[in-house]
Amino acid sequence: MSPEIVFGEDRKEYLADLFDKDITEEGYLRDRDSGEIVTDDETGEQMTIDDLGIVYQSSEHFVKDDVGDILHYATEVEE
Amino acid sequence: MLREFFDRLFSSTELRSDLNPFLSADSKSAENTDNQESASIVGDDYIIKIDRVTGDDPFEIDETEAVVTVDPTRGDWRDSKAELKEYWREEAKRAFSESAFELYLSIRASKGDVDEVLAFFDSILSPSQSSMLEEAYHLSKYFDNFNVDSGEEYERRGKLGDKYGSAAQNVPSLCSAGYFEKHGLFRDLYGQLSDSSTQNEDFQDLFDDLVRHRPFVIFVRGESKLGTDELRRRVSQNAAHLDELPVDIDYLHVRGMGGGPKEKISDLKGRLDEEGAKQMSEINRKENGPNELVLAIDTDSLA
Numbered sequence: 001m002s003p004e005i006v007f008g009e010d011r012k013e014y015l016a017d018l019f020d021k022d023i024t025e026e027g028y029l030r031d032r033d034s035g036e037i038v039t040d041d042e043t044g045e046q047m048t049i050d051d052l053g054i055v056y057q058s059s060e061h062f063v064k065d066d067v068g069d070i071l072h073y074a075t076e077v078e079e
Numbered sequence: 080m081l082r083e084f085f086d087r088l089f090s091s092t093e094l095r096s097d098l099n100p101f102l103s104a105d106s107k108s109a110e111n112t113d114n115q116e117s118a119s120i121v122g123d124d125y126i127i128k129i130d131r132v133t134g135d136d137p138f139e140i141d142e143t144e145a146v147v148t149v150d151p152t153r154g155d156w157r158d159s160k161a162e163l164k165e166y167w168r169e170e171a172k173r174a175f176s177e178s179a180f181e182l183y184l185s186i187r188a189s190k191g192d193v194d195e196v197l198a199f200f201d202s203i204l205s206p207s208q209s210s211m212l213e214e215a216y217h218l219s220k221y222f223d224n225f226n227v228d229s230g231e232e233y234e235r236r237g238k239l240g241d242k243y244g245s246a247a248q249n250v251p252s253l254c255s256a257g258y259f260e261k262h263g264l265f266r267d268l269y270g271q272l273s274d275s276s277t278q279n280e281d282f283q284d285l286f287d288d289l290v291r292h293r294p295f296v297i298f299v300r301g302e303s304k305l306g307t308d309e310l311r312r313r314v315s316q317n318a319a320h321l322d323e324l325p326v327d328i329d330y331l332h333v334r335g336m337g338g339g340p341k342e343k344i345s346d347l348k349g350r351l352d353e354e355g356a357k358q359m360s361e362i363n364r365k366e367n368g369p370n371e372l373v374l375a376i377d378t379d380s381l382a
Contacts, residue, residue, distance in 0.1 A: 002170040006180045008130025053179030065179040067214045074186045
């Protein structure tokens with residue numbers, strides 16, 4: 001198991017930039033190539049920078065920082 | 080693997096030896112590169128935290144918490160995005176925001192306890208009630224065990240309320256108080272409905288009512304401005320609600336943590352003693368966090 005990567009609050013924008021996402025005026029994450037707003041992997045809800053909880057592959061999947069979405073990731077995706 | 084991460088950020092020739100977090104003081108002075116791995120002071124169990132670093136170096140090592148904090152926006156590390164992403168793609172395969180990571184760790188740690196509770200309730204609650212209880216239970220474990228600040232707790236309770244209705248905001252407190260556990264109130268109430276041909280439906284209606292109005296408990300919060308008169312009035316209100324239920328709940332709990340709430344509950348107990356009410360107080364000792372004072376009032380004895 002490789003060490004986990006955790007982004008502090010002060011570097012969340014760096015995390016967005018790392019994955020080629022802009023932040024709209026309303027705070028939503030928007031893909032730089034497609035222009036589409038990032039959505040939660042499970043619920044399909046649009047995601048703001050404050051919502052950003054987990055980024056995992058393959059390709060890029062985004063999980064909201066919400067108990068239901070993280071619970072789904074920990075029980076359905078990871079296992 | 081942690082070493083590989085740093086190697087990607089720095090080629091070894093660029094990294095000054097006094098900045099290399101993999102060398103202990105001894106091996107630095109010995110300049111014995113063959114011993115670098117064995118002399119590491121950080122291991123693969125460390126967490127790589129990307130965050131602001133205020134010292135002279137662009138990283139900090141916290142050996143107690145096993146965290147290496149890296150600030151890739153500083154110094155030579157400014158152009159490190161490609162390397163960091165390569166590490167993410169090939170090694171870590173995921174990245175967390177800080178609060179999501181702690182909640183994730185809590186969910187992993189508490190899964191067995193929460194599953195035990197859900198094994199009882201999942202088949203008798205509606206799917207929505209069951210999902211809400213599961214999420215609320217995980218939040219209660221997170222709040223109890225991870226030293227969550229009040230702002231984050233308020234926000235997460237609010238999100239639960241947005242999703243399942245405002246009454247859901249209070250369910251983590253009911254979980255934390257043990258009302259859904261073995262020998263807890265809700266399992267007893269389900270048993271009381273066993274003669275009903277519509278036991279599950281009746282229980283679902285009761286669950287909604289009890290979660291929304293919580294007639295069996297009054298939580299006295301730290302910021303509460305409730306005086307003794309108001310608390311006494313609520314005790315009567317709740318007792319009246321309990322009388323209307325199709326099940327028997329003999330005791331009304333008043334619960335509080337910390338100096339202020341405990342004092343208010345003691346004052347209430349004094350008032351009820353004067354009235355001749357039967358009651359009993361106990362300390363609920365929590366594994367993490369402050370102990371809780373619980374006053375159990377026999378509602379049949381209220382004037």
